Amino acid sequence: MATERRTVLADAALAVLADEGMRGLTHRAVDRAADLPLGTTSAYFRTRRALLDALVRRLVALDQAELQELGAALPTVRDDGELTDAIAAFTALRLTGPGRRRTLARYTCAVESVRHPELREILVPRDNAAREAVRAFLAARGVPDPEGRTLTLLACVDGLVFDGLVSGRSVRREHILGVVAAAVRGPDEG
Template identity: 50%
Template sequence: MPTDRFAALTDAAIAVLAERGMRGLTHRAVDTRAALPQGTTSAYFRTRKALIEAVVRRLADLDRADLDEARLPTEAGMSVTAIEDIDAFAAGIAALLDRWMSTERDRVLARYACLLEATHHPELRTILRYGEASRAQSTAMLAAAGARHPEQAGAHLVACIDGLLFDRLAGAGSSSAPAPGTAANRADLTIAIATLLRAFAGQRPEVATSGS
């Protein structure tokens, strides 16, 4: 399958998922969103399951590209001095989350839709396991920072950050939370993530304010 056509169809499917949810994801809807002749999507992805699998692969590729671009400390064996500035790395993660909350919001909503679908269709869970890469990266980062139990801490860190992202996107958080895509939101996220990083790395949390 041509890479450009795969990207066009799966990106259109991501947009459909974000707008209509899993029930709205059909071959016809993707064709319309991609501005392609009816029948194009079904020619590439014969079943709905195949379409969902393709969407998950596309989401995984885009997420990995974002993590690579952010240049977070994810390589195993990094020295502690490589991530001694917790605030700087927290700011990097916060910038990525802010992007996912704003310009890439559709991708995150589509990811949540796929994860919920997997609870009803166990055969999709293997494909959705790409999130383990994030846990491995967090484990390596916290090990470099001196965490006593880096694997456990890495899993907990990812869960907390995922919860923070979901809370903001679902609108369940405080109404006073800064708007996504703003410097205020990135600053607020940086404070939260720096606190988490210090806690899971076994460092004493520092009191921070949005004005610091």
């Protein structure tokens, strides 16, 4: 029950952070969002730091589960267009619906990790099936340093998601195709 309550509170904290930003993340706001009596959040997470730590851990767990599921469901990618389409579907998830809230929370936490380096360790990208699918595609194409190019490609996609979130525009397929082509081609093959 305590673990379940902590999860409910971490989910509520994610929603508060996404909707109200870092300044709005308070124990009382999380209590309200979770529809629990005032004081519940502080009983489980005594400090704001403990609450933020739980929120970030929950965020990473949700993201990892989603990426694992997406990657496992992805058929073997055969060409740049298929990889582009898979990434386009993923970016749409990150910019709309529940994915949008997690994206807002993730970027807020990333900025906060500059001031709290211990959060950086929690937020560091991890291996998952989606990342492995991209790496395997690049390796199959004979791309030098497929791991490094995977990281670069995913960082570029993250930048497109960030721009889409800030600008309110969707991520255009041709932009994704451009970063996929650059990853396959490489800097010396332009």
